Amino acid sequence: MRYCRRCLYPENHPLNLVLDHQGICSGCRVHEEKDLLDWGARFEELKRLVHRFKSRSGKSYDCIVPVSGARDSWFMVHVVKNVLGLKPLLVYYNGHYNTELATRNLAYMRQAFDCDLTGLNVSAETVKAVTRASIKHLGSIYWHVLAGQTVWPVRAAVQYRVPLIIWGAHQGIDQVGMFSHLQKVEMTRKYRKDHDLMGAEIEDLVAKYPELRNYNTRPFAYPDDEELEAIGVRGIYLNNFLRWDSKSQNELMIKLFSYETAEQKRTFDTYSDTDSYHYSGLHDLIKFRKLGYGKVTDHACREIRLRRMTRQQGLEMVRNYQCDDIPHDTSVFCEWLGMPQEELLAHVDRHRDPKAWEHDGQKWQLKSSVLDTDIEPDAQLGLLEEWSDFVKTGARKPDSIPDKHVLIGKGYVDGFGPEGPVASTQLPDSCFGSHLPSVSALEDLL
Numbered sequence: 265m266r267y268c269r270r271c272l273y274p275e276n277h278p279l280n281l282v283l284d285h286q287g288i289c290s291g292c293r294v295h296e297e298k299d300l301l302d303w304g305a306r307f308e309e310l311k312r313l314v315h316r317f318k319s320r321s322g323k324s325y326d327c328i329v330p331v332s333g334a335r336d337s338w339f340m341v342h343v344v345k346n347v348l349g350l351k352p353l354l355v356y357y358n359g360h361y362n363t364e365l366a367t368r369n370l371a372y373m374r375q376a377f378d379c380d381l382t383g384l385n386v387s388a389e390t391v392k393a394v395t396r397a398s399i400k401h402l403g404s405i406y407w408h409v410l411a412g413q414t415v416w417p418v419r420a421a422v423q424y425r426v427p428l429i430i431w432g433a434h435q436g437i438d439q440v441g442m443f444s445h446l447q448k449v450e451m452t453r454k455y456r457k458d459h460d461l462m463g464a465e466i467e468d469l470v471a472k473y474p475e476l477r478n479y480n481t482r483p484f485a486y487p488d489d490e491e492l493e494a495i496g497v498r499g500i501y502l503n504n505f506l507r508w509d510s511k512s513q514n515e516l517m518i519k520l521f522s523y524e525t526a527e528q529k530r531t532f533d534t535y536s537d538t539d540s541y542h543y544s545g546l547h548d549l550i551k552f553r554k555l556g557y558g559k560v561t562d563h564a565c566r567e568i569r570l571r572r573m574t575r576q577q578g579l580e581m582v583r584n585y586q587c588d589d590i591p592h593d594t595s596v597f598c599e600w601l602g603m604p605q606e607e608l609l610a611h612v613d614r615h616r617d618p619k620a621w622e623h624d625g626q627k628w629q630l631k632s633s634v635l636d637t638d639i640e641p642d643a644q645l646g647l648l649e650e651w652s653d654f655v656k657t658g659a660r661k662p663d664s665i666p667d668k669h670v671l672i673g674k675g676y677v678d679g680f681g682p683e684g685p686v687a688s689t690q691l692p693d694s695c696f697g698s699h700l701p702s703v704s705a706l707e708d709l710l
Contacts, residue, residue: 265632294441333370334539357412366539367673403615451499556620
């Protein structure tokens with residue numbers, strides 16, 4: 265197995281990361297653009313683009329913004345409403361693995377930005393049936409979440425006749441460099457299927473597992489082309505117009521709106537996936553057992569590329585957090601799904617990547633790990649800032665002890681109303697990168 269000489273990613277990344285002749289991965293190469301593009305000019309371009317979608321009457325929604333209450337949701341809504349001056353409809357898919365913190369953050373977000381919020385709550389029995397199928401077919405407990413999160417905003421755009429969807433970061437750009445920021449790629453059905461959904465649409469699962477025909481699986485199906493064309497649905501990504509930096513963005517949201525964070529299992533990142541009871545637990549174990557690396561590698565690579573962490577520091581993070589232990593939330597998930605733990609893990613074993621794993625007749629052995637590589641640090645870029653720990657804010661409900669899934673929380677937060685934090689209409693300098701060379705400098709390099 266080969267590993268990037270700058271970050272920590274292996275060549276078996278599921279989104280088809282590519283190593284060049286210098287041993288630098290495509291994700292690192294595209295991240296170099298963040299230090300070269302004129303982000304101020306790009307943001308002005310974004311302003312001009314979205315202005316064409318503003319409602320003339322001011323009574324209709326200007327755009328759809330997909331949210332979860334975690335990750336970059338708060339920052340996205342802040343940019344769309346408070347900076348761009350749009351009237352968004354916030355749209356979320358209920359992932360069924362919610363924490364109490366997730367429901368609080370979603371409620372606080374709606375209150376803080378005073379936006380309408382609509383959600384898709386699929387029947388629990390349907391979600392369980394689809395999840396059983398996705399575990400067998402793909403070794404994934406998260407397929408239904410990915411499918412729901414990427415289709416419900418599109419369905420909402422058709423239903424409410426709002427053509428513009430504003431997404432956050434395009435993973436194919438920000439993680440593996442599948443595209444350049446210069447291409448300004450937009451949302452497509454093909455990318456969703458091939459990469460977000462690991463090559464399987466709901467129709468594929470139904471065809472292979474006929475028992476799914478007993479359930480209403482249409483909520484996971486992408487709208488027909490005719491429906492999309494009738495509305496002119498278009499999905500753009502903010503990271504094509506802003507220097508995307510999740511850590512800085514979330515820390516701005518903590519400062520402005522008291523975004524709530526929490527310590528996560530198996531990683532140092534306390535911001536990204538606090539909405540899910542399983543994302544950094546069982547889901548991360550499955551990722552590790554399939555690919556040979558976990559979420560801490562994703563998070564360390566991001567910090568290395570943003571030049572806050574050295575490669576050696578990233579390796580230490582992986583060494584401290586990555587493990588093959590079965591997390592405690594596994595029993596909660598198996599009880600919810602009605603699938604024995606042994607059966608679940610046996611399905612996952614069938615999807616282990618042979619580039620990363622081998623079976624010696626008794627147990628699985630990791631063939632290759634980034635921790636065992638000996639790579640000279642000459643490919644490392646200089647740090648732009650010193651590393652600082654991720655903030656743990658503490659719970660707004662101190663007696664909260666998550667021990668089960670929270671399907672739906674109450675739609676308001678006590679004591680939080682118009683007198684709450686006032687949003688700033690200024691973005692941090694790091695988003696614009698005004699000190700960086702212009703886009704023409706990058707074009708010269710290309």
